[in-house]
Amino acid sequence: MAKGTNRLTAIELDVLEAVARGLQNQQIAWEQHRSVETIRTHLGNIQRKLRARNRTHAVAVAYHIGLFRAHPDAADHPRADVRHPLLPPGPR
DSSP, rough: OOOOOOOOOOOOHHHHHHHOOOOHHHHHHHHOOOOHHHHHHHHHHHHHHHHHHHHHHHHHHHHTTSSSSSGGTTTTTSSSOSOOSEEEEOOO
């Protein structure tokens, strides 16, 4: 992460992972039992911390700086129907 920025919280990482899977704010809110406004707030914090222009850029930055790694099954299933294209590093 860029110098001077705060680390993402576990909840922010969960939200960003859901964004990486292509979910919309409403879907993320439903999945995580949070309000849409809370999801928007988390996304704003994520974008600020990663200095990203938008949610797509935030996912790209996260992948670039190593917050995400390619899913191990992605090499075997390069199609778009893979449910989790990105996962946080380490065991989940």
